[in-house]
Amino acid sequence: EGVAVQEYTALKMRVVSWADSAKTCADAIPKGANAYFIPATLRPETMYGQTSCFVSPTIKYGLFKVTDTEYFVCSERSARNMSYQPGIFPQWGEHPQVASFLGKDVVGSRVVAPMSVHKEVYILPMETVKDTKGTAVVTCVPSDSPDDYITSFDLAKKAEYYGIQKEWVKFDDILPIIDTPSYGNLTAKKLVEDLKIQSPKDAAKLAEAKEKAYKEGFYKGKMMYGDFSGKPVEEAKNLVRKQLIDAGDAFPYAE
Numbered sequence: 489e490g491v492a493v494q495e496y497t498a499l500k501m502r503v504v505s506w507a508d509s510a511k512t513c514a515d516a517i518p519k520g521a522n523a524y525f526i527p528a529t530l531r532p533e534t535m536y537g538q539t540s541c542f543v544s545p546t547i548k549y550g551l552f553k554v555t556d557t558e559y560f561v562c563s564e565r566s567a568r569n570m571s572y573q574p575g576i577f578p579q580w581g582e583h584p585q586v587a588s589f590l591g592k593d594v595v596g597s598r599v600v601a602p603m604s605v606h607k608e609v610y611i612l613p614m615e616t617v618k619d620t621k622g623t624a625v626v627t628c629v630p631s632d633s634p635d636d637y638i639t640s641f642d643l644a645k646k647a648e649y650y651g652i653q654k655e656w657v658k659f660d661d662i663l664p665i666i667d668t669p670s671y672g673n674l675t676a677k678k679l680v681e682d683l684k685i686q687s688p689k690d691a692a693k694l695a696e697a698k699e700k701a702y703k704e705g706f707y708k709g710k711m712m713y714g715d716f717s718g719k720p721v722e723e724a725k726n727l728v729r730k731q732l733i734d735a736g737d738a739f740p741y742a743e
């Protein structure tokens with residue numbers, strides 16, 4: 489473990505409907521309360537283009553009670569970390585868990601995607617999500633994340649195999665958000681094609697694509713969508729983050 493602190497933006501994606509297989513979750517939420525999936529992202533300026541939200545089918549998740557009216561879905565590890573950060577759980581060090589389940593149980597649930605052109609999106613499976621970082625929930629932005637792009641491509645192609653509906657992936661209309669000199673305005677698509685990435689399991693090539701996409705987007709990218717259209721990404725990143733936090737749709741999370 490390094491000494492550098494990763495400053496994530498934790499997004500609050502409110503559950504609109506639970507999958508049939510998520511009955512333990514639905515039953516654990518009192519009437520009048522809301523549940524939220526909590527993806528951790530390093531790219532808040534891309535939230536306009538969310539098309540789905542990923543969980544690992546095999547990772548164990550929890551439903552954690554934050555207040556009488558708010559419950560979070562995330563990994564136990566991240567809930568514990570949150571409980572030692574100010575302004576999230578009301579009691580220092582406590583993160584009361586009301587349900588435990590596997591990611592695959594919640595696939596097919598529907599959540600609100602704050603700021604996205606797609607108001608509501610589906611919870612989908614991503615096998616490469618790790619339990620050792622973030623919240624083990626990843627919001628999907630296929631325009632700018634090579635991992636999200638290739639996973640969406642794979643899910644759409646093999647929807648039946650994954651037990652999902654192709655339409656849930658929303659892979660057909662990817663929103664351009666950031667324009668870059670080297671890769672155009674769909675950076676992830678361009679890099680996946682250039683590097684001939686065939687599958688979400690092409691780990692080495694994906695690491696290269698991720699590095700290139702991040703550097704190009706952050707240092708040379710210009711916003712072409714949203715309130716900060718025309719501004720450099722370097723500037724817009726914190727402005728969008730602040731808007732999300734001020735609206736109550738996100739909070740800072742570090743690890």
Ligand code: A2H
Pocket residue numbers: 494528529530531534616617618619620621622623624625626627628629632633634636698702
């Ligand atoms: B990023 P770092 Cl548009 N397992 O958000 C796998 N990936 C995870 C994860 C986990 N447990 N937790 C977070 N992530 C993803 C947006 C995005 C992201 C874009 C482009 C690149 C990108 C939309 N998905 O990340 O290892 C999340 O995806 C590439 C760096 O902690 C999060 O930001 O540095 C990022 O990886 C955190 O990665």
